[in-house]
Amino acid sequence: xxxxxxxxxxxxxxxxxxxxxxxxxxxxxxxxxxxxxxxxxxxxxxxxxxxxxxxxxxxxxxxxxxxxxxxxxxxxxxxxxxxxxxxxxxxxxxxxxxxxxxxxxxxxxxxxxxxxxxxxxxxxxxxxxxxxxxxxxxxxxxxxxxxxxxxxxxxxxxxxxxxxxxxxxxxxxxxxxxxxxxxxxxxxxxxxxxxxxxxxxxxxxxxxxxxxxxxxxxxxxxxxxxxxxxxxxxxxxxxxxxxxxxxxxxxxxxxxxxxxxxxxxxxxxxxxxxxxxxxxxxxxxxxxxxxxxxxxxxxxxxxxxxxxxxxxxxxxxxx
Ligand code: F6P
Numbered sequence: 331x332x333x334x335x336x337x338x339x340x341x342x343x344x345x346x347x348x349x350x351x352x353x354x355x356x357x358x359x360x361x362x363x364x365x366x367x368x369x370x371x372x373x374x375x376x377x378x379x380x381x382x383x384x385x386x387x388x389x390x391x392x393x394x395x396x397x398x399x400x401x402x403x404x405x406x407x408x409x410x411x412x413x414x415x416x417x418x419x420x421x422x423x424x425x426x427x428x429x430x431x432x433x434x435x436x437x438x439x440x441x442x443x444x445x446x447x448x449x450x451x452x453x454x455x456x457x458x459x460x461x462x463x464x465x466x467x468x469x470x471x472x473x474x475x476x477x478x479x480x481x482x483x484x485x486x487x488x489x490x491x492x493x494x495x496x497x498x499x500x501x502x503x504x505x506x507x508x509x510x511x512x513x514x515x516x517x518x519x520x521x522x523x524x525x526x527x528x529x530x531x532x533x534x535x536x537x538x539x540x541x542x543x544x545x546x547x548x549x550x551x552x553x554x555x556x557x558x559x560x561x562x563x564x565x566x567x568x569x570x571x572x573x574x575x576x577x578x579x580x581x582x583x584x585x586x587x588x589x590x591x592x593x594x595x596x597x598x599x600x601x602x603x604x605x606x607x608x609x610x611x612x613x614x615x616x617x618x619x620x621x622x623x624x625x626x627x628x629x630x631x632x633x634x635x636x637x638x639x640x641x642x643x644x645x646x647x648x649x
Contacts, residue, residue: 331362331425331426331448331606331607331609332362332363332423332425333362333363333364333365333422333423333424333425333426334353334357334362334363334364334365334424334425334426334427334428334603334606335364335365335366335367335374335379335419335422335424335426335427335428336350336353336354336364336365336366336367336382336398336427336428336429336430337366337367337368337370337371337373337374337398337427337428337429337430338350338370338396338398338399338400338430338431338454339370339371339400339401339402339403339429339430339431339432339434339435339438340370340400340402340431340432340434340435340454340455341400341402341432341455341456341457341583342394342395342396342400342454342468342583343454343455343456343466343467343468343469343471343472343583344394344395344456344467344468344471344472344583344584344585344586344587344588344591345454345467345468345471345587345591345592345594345595346395346396346400346430346454346467346468346595347387347390347391347393347394347395347396347397347587347595348390348391348467348587348591348592348595348596348599349430349452349454349467349595349596349598349599349602350366350387350390350396350397350398350430350599351387351390351391351596351599352595352596352597352598352599352600352603353428353599353600353602353603354366354382354383354384354386354387355384355387356599356600356603356604357603358383358384360603360607362603362607363381364381364382365379365380365381365382365422365424366379366380366381366382366386366397366398367379367398367427368380368398368399369398369399369400369401370398370399370400370401370402370403370431370435371401371403371406371415371435371438372401372403373398373399374414374415374418374419375403375405375406375411375414375415375418377418377421379418379422379424391587391592391596392586392587393586394471394583394584394585394586394587395584396430400431402434403438406438406441407437407441412438412441412442412445413445415442416442416445416446416447419447424447425447425448426447426448426449426450426606426611427439427442427447427448427449427450428449428450428451428452428599428602428603428606429449429450429451429452430451430452430454430467431451431452431453431454431455432453432454432455432457432459432460432466433459433460433631435451436451436460436614436627436630436631437627437631439451439612439614439627440612440627440628440631443611443612443627444612447611448606448609448610448611448612449611449612450602450605450606450610450611450613450614450615450624451613451614451615451627451630452467452595452598452599452602452614452615453465453466453467453598453614453615453616454466454467454468454595455467455468455469456468456469456471456472456499456500456506456582456583457469457499457500457501457503457505457506458500458503458505458506459500459501459502459503459505460614460616460630461630461633461634461635461636462614462616462618462625462629462630462633463614463615463616463617463618463630464616464617464618464619465590465594465617467587467591467594467595467598468583468587468591469505469506469591470587470588470590470591470594471585471586471587471588471591472499472506472582472583473506473509473510473513474588475578475581475582475584475585476496476498476506476510476514476550476578476582477510477513477514479496479576479578479581480494480496480510480514480516480548480550481514483496483548483576484514484546484548487546487547487548487574488545488546490546490572491545491546491570491571491572492546492547492571492572492573492574493517493535493546493547493548493549493562493565493569493571493572493573493574494546494547494548494549494574494575494576495549495551495558495561495562495565495573495574495575495576496510496516496548496549496550496551496575496576496578497551497552497553497558497575497576497577497578498510498550498551498552498553498578498582499552499553499578499579499582499583500521500552500553501553501554502522502554503522503552504521504522504523504524504552504638505638506552506582507519507520507521507550507551507552508521508523508638508641508642508645509641510550511550511645512641512644512645512648514548514550515548515648515649516548516549516550516645516649517534517535517538517544517547517548517549517649518531518534518535518547518548518549518550519549519550519551519642519645520549520550520551520552520555521551521552521555521638522552522555523637523638523639523642524642526551526555526556528556528561528564531549531561532564532565532568532569535547535549535565535569535571536568536569536570539569539570539571540570546571547571549561549565553577558575558576558577559575561573561575562574562575594617597617597622598615598617598622601615601622601623601624602615602624605624610624612626612627612628613625613626613627614626614627614630616630
């Protein structure tokens with residue numbers, strides 16, 4: 331293998347740039363030419379591909395976002411669309427591809443491998459919803475962003491005898507909510523795993539206010555569960571707290587990556603290059619119990635959802 335490509339796909343995540351840098355520099359050190367594909371799978375289909383040199387990735391380890399741009403391309407499911415991508419790769423002589431993204435991006439990588447282009451996936455998403463790896467690139471930075479903001483909300487909630495309802499991202503995964511809930515000392519955490527029962531949430535808040543005498547409360551809830559502004563109104567109506575809702579939104583996707591994300595991304599990028607060089611394809615990189623490894627994408631996509639029950643129990647003991 332002489333030439334490899336790299337693309338970022340799906341929602342961006344802090345640390346993607348650090349992974350791009352690692353792929354480019356590890357690849358060049360191993361004697362490969364490395365090509366950047368711009369705007370995810372769209373760039374493959376539209377031939378938006380350019381050779382990257384060491385200097386092209388200077389200083390990007392500290393930057394959030396992705397210098398390659400990212401996109402979600404539903405049509406990549408269609409074989410005729412993927413055929414264009416394969417033809418463009420062949421035109422450049424690119425035989426292997428590193429795909430940084432979430433599970434949707436992995437499916438594209440698997441399909442391309444089946445069409446003769448060896449692909450290695452790198453888990454890059456703030457959601458931490460790829461169960462074959464303990465951590466995805468971007469999760470730690472997003473978590474720290476949530477912590478920083480919830481800490482600020484706690485200051486003002488405490489001055490005004492309020493309950494702050496904070497909606498965090500995660501798509502269908504509750505990891506940002508549970509990790510943020512524990513690390514900010516939130517009173518209530520609601521995720522898909524806990525389920526949502528409005529009456530129970532209100533009762534719990536009343537317990538904290540009336541029995542425990544709390545002056546304020548933080549409720550962290552995963553997105554796509556309920557309307558948090560309506561919930562805040564209900565809190566004002568049915569508990570001793572006044573409720574206010576904050577949707578953290580895309581702020582969680584930005585920012586300079588934490589040390590942890592930079593290291594993880596660097597290890598993943600380097601591992602992906604090694605995997606391509608040893609002829610692997612249709613596999614993805616992950617970290618399990620501190621060990622960086624690769625596994626089949628099919629197996630990764632089949633890995634059962636991790637239960638966070640022990641973390642919820644820990645939270646319950648401390649709140
Ligand atoms: O997958 C990352 C993520 O930020 C999810 O947490 C969120 O549900 C989604 O992407 C938002 O997507 P978009 O940026 O397309 O609005």
